[in-house]
Amino acid sequence: MSARAITSRREQTSAPKLHPDVLGGYRDPNGSERELRCLRLSDASRLVVDWRIEARADARLVGTLASDEAPENARVLAGLYLADASRGRCRALRRADLSGSPPQQCDGAHTPSEPLRDADRASYVITAVRCGEPYRELRWTRLPPDAANAELICLRHVLAALQAYEPARSLTAEAIARHEDDASVSICRLRAELQRVDASPIVLNRRLREAVLTRAARGDSLSQIALRCGRVKQQAEGQCSGETSWLSRRIGLLPEGGQTEPTQWVHSEVLALIARQGLDVCPAEVEAA
Numbered sequence: 604m605s606a607r608a609i610t611s612r613r614e615q616t617s618a619p620k621l622h623p624d625v626l627g628g629y630r631d632p633n634g635s636e637r638e639l640r641c642l643r644l645s646d647a648s649r650l651v652v653d654w655r656i657e658a659r660a661d662a663r664l665v666g667t668l669a670s671d672e673a674p675e676n677a678r679v680l681a682g683l684y685l686a687d688a689s690r691g692r693c694r695a696l697r698r699a700d701l702s703g704s705p706p707q708q709c710d711g712a713h714t715p716s717e718p719l720r721d722a723d724r725a726s727y728v729i730t731a732v733r734c735g736e737p738y739r740e741l742r743w744t745r746l747p748p749d750a751a752n753a754e755l756i757c758l759r760h761v762l763a764a765l766q767a768y769e770p771a772r773s774l775t776a777e778a779i780a781r782h783e784d785d786a787s788v789s790i791c792r793l794r795a796e797l798q799r800v801d802a803s804p805i806v807l808n809r810r811l812r813e814a815v816l817t818r819a820a821r822g823d824s825l826s827q828i829a830l831r832c833g834r835v836k837q838q839a840e841g842q843c844s845g846e847t848s849w850l851s852r853r854i855g856l857l858p859e860g861g862q863t864e865p866t867q868w869v870h871s872e873v874l875a876l877i878a879r880q881g882l883d884v885c886p887a888e889v890e891a892a
Contacts, residue, residue: 626651626681639665639684641677644701646670651680652696662696666776679780683794687801694769694892719771721764724748727756727771729778731788740789741778743771743796758796763867766809769892772800807891808869811877812854814889818882825850828881853877 628638635655642650647670654662666680718726726746731739732755743761744753761771775797782788819825829845836846851857853873855865875886882889 624677626678627685628656629685631655639681641681642701649677650696650700651677651684653684653693654696663693664696664700665693666773666780667700668780672781673784676780676783679783680776683776683779683797687798693773718746719761719765719774725764727761727764728753729774729793734789738789739787740791741782741793743775743793758793758800762800762807766807766867767891768800768807772797804871805868806871806874807867808853808855808874809867810891811869811874811889812856814882814884815850815854815877828877832876832881850877850881 624641624643626639626641628636631637635657637653637655639651639653642652644650649668649672651665651668652662653665654660665684668676668680718728720726725748728744728746729741730744730753732742732744734740743756743758745756745761745764746753758771758775762768765771775793779790779794779797782790815825815828818828824845825847826845829847829850830843832845832850834846834849835843837843848857852859852865853869854877855867855869858865871886874889878884878886878889
């Protein structure tokens with residue numbers, strides 16, 4: 604949702620009255636001042652939102668807090684977000700978020716009580732597992748379709764299986780916030796996994812792959828895209844062509860050397876190179892959500 608949509612007079616007359624509380628602020632890599640606010644909706648639920656201070660532009664949804672959650676959970680969630688070395692991967696704030704009612708579910712959607720499922724129908728849930736009597740810890744688990752027992756899995760592997768950051772990232776942050784003061788459940792490992800994902804320069808390549816294949820379907824060859832990225836291969840006849848194998852590995856069409864399966868990840872600098880030089884688009888347009 605754009606800033607103008609948030610602040611337009613028409614929106615203000617139709618949206619519920621909001622009482623924003625500032626939770627913190629930071630300066631993004633472009634030098635823009637941003638702040639986190641807690642928006643209290645008419646049904647007593649709250650949204651933690653990250654937006655540019657100027658005109659409340661580029662609003663992003665950090666998390667949603669139910670009406671029965673402790674008030675301090677908003678600051679806990681904001682603190683986790685601000686402590687991350689990398690921010691801004693949350694989806695854009697939508698008009699429906701301001702209604703205070705649950706969004707309509709579409710095919711394949713979920714509620715927090717339902718497991719997430721990948722293309723192979725394996726299910727993923729956060730659960731408290733035993734890590735020594737009497738202690739438990741929050742962990743992501745994976746249950747294949749025909750398996751009897753779930754296996755422990757880290758957040759990064761969940762994201763790779765689903766090929767998306769959301770909703771797994773938000774569910775992780777919400778689970779951490781809910782159990783922040785629960786002495787019977789450890790959240791240390793899950794919080795560390797979330798921090799590593801947010802701080803890592805290695806990002807998902809799904810949307811980059813989709814953008815490259817869309818461009819190829821419109822007439823640009825993989826060779827042309829690789830050439831624009833400066834990846835040149837000399838032919839035996841002295842002719843030059845683009846190094847398509849390099850591009851195919853980066854976008855997850857071919858496996859890396861020594862691997863059997865294509866990777867779901869790419870370095871953010873390589874993503875930016877392919878986006879700007881190869882596709883002539885802003886890198887943000889091909890970053891996975």
